[in-house]
Amino acid sequence: MIWEHPSLLFLLILPVLFAALSYFFGKWRQKKLRAFFSDEMLRRLSNPVWSRGRTARTILLYLGITLLVIGAAGPKIGSEIREISREGVDLIIALDVSRSMQAQDIRPSRLDKAKFEISSLIDRLQGDRVGLILFTNTAFLQCPLTTDYSAFRMYLDLASTDQLPFPGTDFNAPLQLARDTFRSRTRQEQQAAQVLLFISDGEDHSPSIEFTLNQLINDGVFVYTVGIGTQAGAPIPIYNQAGQFTGNHVDRDGREVISRLEPDLLREMAQAGRGVYYEIRRGADRIDGFTAQLVDLERREFATEQFSDYANRYQWPAAAGLLFLLVSFMIPVYKPVKIER
Incomplete structure (x- = not known):
């Protein structure tokens, strides 16, 4: 009792x-x-x-x-x-801002292309809440869930590889932060579907994300992923504080580092999370299909839901x-x- x-x-x-x-x-x-x-x-x-x-x-x-x-x-x-009606979608976008996202195998850069696609996606949202997480080997809630798309765009514009100056990439950090953000919603806010859009070039240096990912999925979150980059890859440019190019990133032996798209883990995340994996290999590639997925998801999975309660x-x-x-x-x-x- x-x-x-x-x-x-x-x-x-x-x-x-x-x-x-x-x-x-x-x-x-x-x-x-x-x-x-x-x-x-x-x-x-x-x-x-x-x-x-x-x-x-x-x-x-x-x-x-x-x-x-x-x-x-x-x-x-x-x-x-009890049966309740679901209303809208709560979408959290996790954006990789590690140094490798500055690679220019996709023009003008992987990060700039990702920000353009996110902005285009926001233009097509209708009343759904959206939040933004930036991550490298740590994660930061850049913008909490909101329907103020103008404020969201402002936070998106500020996203850069200098914002989290920590080398490496750890997928566990944004996954855990996304879970914490979804779980912090009020009971009324929980009427909306939970969707995570994960955008990265796939380079992950964490030992394993299986436990964190399963926790997120068990909470009812749908995970969609976007791989951005090419298999051929590109060097990682370095800029000074004035924004001037000073050379490419090199390893300890002085050899130029080539960053390549690593799609395998991103595909596995989408498959486990009942989502879809999208890939951006060229500047002309888009993720327009994701918007249709959001509409279909809300109609198909969240028209009504039954749950057990005391x-x-x-x-x-x-x-x-x-x-x-x-x-x-x-x-x-x-x-x-x-x-x-």
């Missing part, structure tokens, strides 16, 4: 307080009356009490109050299957409490008095 409003259970002390106050008030009243009247006079002035009736009324009165408090606290027992049984104690109170007021507590003539 759980309670809808457990804080109200402290009111269960009320019947005890009422009983104590009634007892002490009765004693005080008797003491005051005896100060002015004899016992015989009090007997003549007072109606004879029907002790059984008074006892029954007292028990039913306090029992009724107790049951009303229990009903107000909302006892939830057992389970019930059944609220407040009606039973509330109804019993009201009945006991009603009956208690109907029980006589005084014996009928015969008038002598």
